[in-house]
Amino acid sequence: SDATAAATTVDGSALAGRALAAAGTRHMFGVVGIPVTSLASRAAAAGVRFLAFRNEQSAGYAAAAYGFLTGAPGVLLTVSGPGCVHGLAGLSHATANAWPLLMVSGSCDQADAGRGDFQELDQVAATKPTWKILAKLAALAAAVSGRPGGCYLDIPSDVLHQTLPESEAAALIAAAANSAASDPAPAKHKSLDEGVEKAADLLRRAERPLVVIGKGAAYARAEEAIRKLVDTTGIPFLPTPMGKGVVPDSHPLSATAARSLAIGQCDVALVVGARLNWLLHFGEPPKWSKDVKFILVDVCEEEIELRKPCVGIVGDAKRVIELINREIKDNPFCLARSHPWVEAITKKAKDNVLKMEAQLAKDVVPFNFMTPLRIIRDAILAEGSPAPVVVSEGANTMDVGRAVLVQNEPRTRLDAGTWGTMGVGLGYCIAAAVAEPERLVVAVEGDSGFGFSAMEVETLVRYQLPVVVIVFNNNGVYGGDRRSPDEITGPYKDDPAPTSFVPAAGYHKMMEAFGGNGYLVETPDELKSALSVSFRARKPAVINIIIDPYAGAESGRMQHKN
Numbered sequence: 001s002d003a004t005a006a007a008t009t010v011d012g013s014a015l016a017g018r019a020l021a022a023a024g025t026r027h028m029f030g031v032v033g034i035p036v037t038s039l040a041s042r043a044a045a046a047g048v049r050f051l052a053f054r055n056e057q058s059a060g061y062a063a064a065a066y067g068f069l070t071g072a073p074g075v076l077l078t079v080s081g082p083g084c085v086h087g088l089a090g091l092s093h094a095t096a097n098a099w100p101l102l103m104v105s106g107s108c109d110q111a112d113a114g115r116g117d118f119q120e121l122d123q124v125a126a127t128k129p130t131w132k133i134l135a136k137l138a139a140l141a142a143a144v145s146g147r148p149g150g151c152y153l154d155i156p157s158d159v160l161h162q163t164l165p166e167s168e169a170a171a172l173i174a175a176a177a178n179s180a181a182s183d184p185a186p187a188k189h190k191s192l193d194e195g196v197e198k199a200a201d202l203l204r205r206a207e208r209p210l211v212v213i214g215k216g217a218a219y220a221r222a223e224e225a226i227r228k229l230v231d232t233t234g235i236p237f238l239p240t241p242m243g244k245g246v247v248p249d250s251h252p253l254s255a256t257a258a259r260s261l262a263i264g265q266c267d268v269a270l271v272v273g274a275r276l277n278w279l280l281h282f283g284e285p286p287k288w289s290k291d292v293k294f295i296l297v298d299v300c301e302e303e304i305e306l307r308k309p310c311v312g313i314v315g316d317a318k319r320v321i322e323l324i325n326r327e328i329k330d331n332p333f334c335l336a337r338s339h340p341w342v343e344a345i346t347k348k349a350k351d352n353v354l355k356m357e358a359q360l361a362k363d364v365v366p367f368n369f370m371t372p373l374r375i376i377r378d379a380i381l382a383e384g385s386p387a388p389v390v391v392s393e394g395a396n397t398m399d400v401g402r403a404v405l406v407q408n409e410p411r412t413r414l415d416a417g418t419w420g421t422m423g424v425g426l427g428y429c430i431a432a433a434v435a436e437p438e439r440l441v442v443a444v445e446g447d448s449g450f451g452f453s454a455m456e457v458e459t460l461v462r463y464q465l466p467v468v469v470i471v472f473n474n475n476g477v478y479g480g481d482r483r484s485p486d487e488i489t490g491p492y493k494d495d496p497a498p499t500s501f502v503p504a505a506g507y508h509k510m511m512e513a514f515g516g517n518g519y520l521v522e523t524p525d526e527l528k529s530a531l532s533v534s535f536r537a538r539k540p541a542v543i544n545i546i547i548d549p550y551a552g553a554e555s556g557r558m559q560h561k562n
């Protein structure tokens, strides 16, 4: 009754938990402690599944990946001070990758701030460089509007403990539900139609057109529209690492295996949801032709202003490509397979694929990177649809893996991303398992990448998630201690090399320690058997693959930057 409602009181923790639920939050990732323990259980009581991590850093990476996979902000909960600092990793990673995330952090008592309170930190100042907006629960809507990114919500301890009558709480919760329901789509840009017309015209007149598909297109769920564009125009496409799968890698117009030729010689590039940043060589010579005309489709106007393309279209990738498709339909064109450009790309791709397959076909033991990646690729492909989510990090493991592993479904690859962040793997796995419960999750990790967040194998076991973590164990970063004797000098010459870890570490035993399944493999047959058993079991597993420490290159393919 109204009388009882007026008499009951609600504290800040319950209010925040219920408001998050009312605003549509389904999952929350974090670590509890002072002052947010109650907030986590109150949110769970209101229907939000709380995934409790061992470190806020991994929880933050989980929330970031969840935002990418679902299009709803991943919510990260952290304790005050040091918890907030650890959480910054995820907040900034989300912003760097343009993925929606809301970090909710408890902070110290406002009354004691400035006098050395427990876990005191000016958290608003500390997080400021990385967030888009700071504004109560409108932050949830803000995380997904315009260019997605990280948002920060600070809740001081005294606010969490404050109480208010149930009737007032109910009104605030209703307001939170409404704020989340408001349309996050950006306002229609006045030049949209003009841009679409120009884009279609440029593509039609191009001699060597190319479609570049970024992870923004994957995020926008533009797969059907882009697939249709590629199929009706016959234009070859090149995905960025996380754009892989928007159009299947197996599609005959994939230019992945002819990347240098495609970007070096295209005369018009339609770039959808990808920044012309370091990953795409800034869109400049020598990798790109100096005369290439870019058509950029991005939800973020500043991005387009920054790059000054020939045609810039501000808008949602799915919507814009649908409009381009409609524009083309009135006057359709299609490059024939015998078109010299298409022929050049497909021939080059086929040659390169044959070369790579020849390398992959060999069973090299002790293992290089190629042999186990081929076996893993085939095991993943044998899973069919829904395809597993592949998580990948490391130097050589990620570089070689990007070329070998096949993505035929959108949003099935998660990797180090725009920042080249190492340590994302286990958090990503947990996010993928809860966001895509029908898919198996397979992480292909360098031993270094795995080590950043290896304790989260306990989290995998606790929630019994269908995640198989494969560790490429080559004794350290790039391959452990590979110094020549004359490089080893100075007072600390007897120390292990900064690149080295304990050789042949028993990473699989970490999983066994918590009751999951561990496998140590050194041969193709052992690997095939471990994959087959663990894929079928759909239970947490670590497969520890011993790799020849001399098989990899320093810095993977980024030697020039080290």
Ligand code: ADP
Pocket: 096, 097, 098, 147, 148, 213, 214, 215, 216, 217, 219, 220, 240, 241, 242, 243, 272, 273, 274, 275, 276, 277, 279, 297, 298, 299, 300, 303, 315, 316, 317, 318, 417, 418
């Ligand atoms: P990649 O790493 O795949 O090259 P980037 O992270 O560099 O991709 O670029 C992704 C781009 O996608 C960002 O500039 C972002 O603003 C943009 N983006 C995000 N959401 C959308 C959307 N719905 N439609 C179009 N572009 C989007």
